[in-house]
Amino acid sequence: MSILVDDSTRLLVQGITGSEGSFHTQRCIEYGTKVVAGVTPGKGGSKHLGVPVFNTIEKAMAETGANASLMFVPPAFAADGILEAIDAGMPLIVCITEGIPVLDMVKVHRYLKGKSTRLIGPNCPGVMSPGKCKAGILVGEIHVPGNVGVVSRSGTLTYEVVSQLTSLGIGQSTCVGIGGDALPGSTFVDILKLFQADEDTKAVVLIGEIGGTMEQEAAEFISHNMTKPVVAFVAGSTAPPGKRMGHAGAIITGSAGKASEKIKALSRAGVAIAPTPTEIGFTTNKVLERV
Amino acid sequence: MVAVLKTVFVRLGERGFESHPLRFKEQGGKLKIHEYQAKALFAQYGIPVPRSKVASTPAGAGDIAVEIGDKVVIKAQVYAGGRGKAGGIKIVNNPKEAERAASQLIGARLVTHQTGAEGVPVSKVLVEEASNVARELYLSILVDGTSHLPVMMASEVGGMDIEEVAQSTPEKIFRSYIDPAIGFQPFQGRKLAYGMNFDGAQIGEATRLMTNLYKLFVDKDCSLAEINPLVVTADGRLLALDAKLNFDDNALYRHKDIQELQDKEQEEPLEIQARDWGIYNYVKMDGNIGCMVNGAGLAMAVNDLIQHCGGRAANFLDIGTLNNTERVVNSFRMFVADPRTKAVLVNIFGGMARVDVIARGIVEAYQQMDTLFPVVIRLAGTNLEEGQRILADSGISFIRANDFYDGARKVVEAAKGAMK
Known part of the structure; x- marks a missing residue:
């Protein structure tokens, strides 16, 4: 097992014909992901990278049985793309797009309420279950199958962590980039729930950063609901308050947003804290030895 | 911690989003404008101003x-x-x-x-x-990160920091969460207006003001609209004595009028320079090591690690995922433009960004300018081999780092050497 994506995932790519869409779809196919459809309005009926392209998600799902969508749609049109996928009943949407206006995401969240669609991202590197499926831009080669789940607000920091894990011989069940936006589709708690329920996941690595209270909420969840060990790193200890550090959500506004507060909450919940970003693999190894 | 516990507890309760003091977080903002510009927008939207x-x-x-x-x-x-x-x-x-x-x-x-x-x-x-003020109140709208909804907050305590009010007298803050599908409703205005101790004709007047403020908030993609204080004059009129509007950077593409209001004098010159050169994720820090990193989380972690190794970053710089060499070249222009630069660390883990493109950019930068500081380069990820070949073939001189920690350690050493 694994979470969110596996070898039964039939991936649809929204924005498959764009340059980033093309490049990364090709990589997903090479990794072994079943990419069954692409959607680009106006290009329906054609084929791209050997994948049939449709004008609408509804038609693409009906004809190909796609059950997950990966989005590379530009920010001005991305929210509309998410809404279309929700409307079509897509079970999983992974949105890579960075820079979607906040009020567009407010509408998306409103529309998501009461629906069964799960949204990952936006502004995220995607999801991958090593050896089974890659739905995103995560670097395939550095992952190996195994029993550690990874959930992160950062893309490239996740690559650092995964390569540390892999070089220590620690494989991953699933890696989930929840993205750096202020209004992410899924939170740490959402993903921790899935890892807790997943038989193949023995431990979880959580990579947080400054801004918001998602890490504190994760700490609450972990202390009450998780039996599996969690290792965490929180980026941004040296970030000045009031400055947005790249990610829309990475801004310290009030004490809860500070790295130190998040680390405090997580360690109080029994989470093993990696003191530096280069010791995450090592810390995970120690935790696994104890299991 | 107590506050956090309370949040989670209340979130699980039926009432949904009853908030705590720590949740006054503006989501997605950055662009600010002056009070006089905000008041001009208020006037345009029928919000009374002096x-x-x-x-x-x-x-x-x-x-x-x-x-x-x-x-x-x-x-x-x-x-x-x-x-x-x-x-x-x-x-x-x-x-x-x-x-x-x-x-x-x-x-x-x-x-x-x-x-x-x-x-x-x-x-x-x-x-x-000058207004003859009888009462000072508070009113604001921002997007709440937990409910994912715009929230209007009102208080009869105005003219002071709302976070302090929330800590000392949380019962004096009233909130209405706004469903974007139906917009701000009169009943919400009444709830807030009664919460602010208005009565009589002022209830309707306050509700109209709130409705107009929400319209402005949505129309212009604000990340924060705040009136602190909103005052009642001695003759009973409502007036926005101060006006603060911040805007969502991500939405600026659809608001040319707002973009034009920006006063560059008010911002950090290096940050303005970075933006002019197409580097949007640049923050000036107080050290002397220039950093170019892809990804915000990694860039923060790099800065943390530099400090851990005994140095200090001069900046946070996430080059993002746009695959062109120009942004790499411009990052180097930033390092050259910043007189504090003693050494530079390039740390790239290619995913969406491709290592070969980055490498080509670095070579171009070396060709275009004199880099009088040592440069430590660590590359990994998508198209790594091609990237390494490009750097090797170019013959440029740089310090190679094997990993992220090695890079931080070497750049700190290099910066100390350069300072001698």
Whole structure:
């Protein structure tokens, strides 16, 4: 097992014909992901990278049985793309797009309420279950199958962590980039729930950063609901308050947003804290030895 | 921690989003505008503001005082908060005094608790009619990160930091979460207006003001709309005595009018320079090591690690995922432009960004400018081999790092060496 994506995932790519869409779809196919459809309005009926392209998600799902969508749609049109996928009943949407206006995401969240669609991202590197499926831009080669789940607000920091894990011989069940936006589709708690329920996941690595209270909420969840060990790193200890550090959500506004507060909450919940970003693999190894 | 526990507890309860003090978080903001510009937008949306005009010379301020009336308020136009305590707001009794007050402010730098010791330049003052204030209240809208909804917050306690109000008297803050599908509703206005201890005709007046503020918030993609204080005058009128509007950077592409309002003088010059060169994720830090990293989380972690190794970053710089060499070249231009630069660390883990493109950019940068500081480069990820080949073939001199920690350690050493 694994979470969110596996070898039964039939991936649809929204924005498959764009340059980033093309490049990364090709990589997903090479990794072994079943990419069954692409959607680009106006290009329906054609084929791209050997994948049939449709004008609408509804038609693409009906004809190909796609059950997950990966989005590379530009920010001005991305929210509309998410809404279309929700409307079509897509079970999983992974949105890579960075820079979607906040009020567009407010509408998306409103529309998501009461629906069964799960949204990952936006502004995220995607999801991958090593050896089974890659739905995103995560670097395939550095992952190996195994029993550690990874959930992160950062893309490239996740690559650092995964390569540390892999070089220590620690494989991953699933890696989930929840993205750096202020209004992410899924939170740490959402993903921790899935890892807790997943038989193949023995431990979880959580990579947080400054801004918001998602890490504190994760700490609450972990202390009450998780039996599996969690290792965490929180980026941004040296970030000045009031400055947005790249990610829309990475801004310290009030004490809860500070790295130190998040680390405090997580360690109080029994989470093993990696003191530096280069010791995450090592810390995970120690935790696994104890299991 | 207590507050956090409370949040989670309440979130699990039926009432949904009853909030706690720590949740006054603006989501997605960045672009700020001046008070006089915000008040012009208020007026356009039917939100009552005192009569005022902006002046950029002392004589101009005097003339406006003649026009408006004897007693006026001279307000320094700066982005930073805390103007009042810092002497940036002066009440004067006649045009002569107005001119004198304006001459003290215009051309000076105002230091508030938000600016740092160097302060911010004042090039304009707002000359505003003095209002006879009976009550000071608070009203704001922002997007709540937990409910994912715009929330309007109101309090009968105005004119002070709302976070303090939330901590000392949380029962005096009222909230209405707004469903974007139906917008702000009159019943929500009534709830807030009664919470602010309005009565009679003021209930309707306050509700109209709130409805208009929400319309402005949505129309212009604000990340924060705040009136602090909203006042009731001695003759019972509502007035927005202050006006603060911040905007969502991600939505600026659809608001050319707002983009034009930006006053570059109010911002960190290096950050403005970065933006002009297409580097949007640049933050000036207080060290001397230039950093170019892809990804915000990694860039933060790099800065953390540099400090752990005994150095300090001069900047946070996430080059993002756009695959062109220009942004890499411009990052190097930033390092050259920053006189503090003693060494540079390039740390790239290619995912969406491709290592070969980055490498090509670095080579171009070396060709275009003299990099008089040591450069430590660590590359990994998508198209790594091609990237390494490009760097090797170019013959440029740089310090190679094997991993992220190695890179941080080497750049700290290099910066110390360069300082000798």
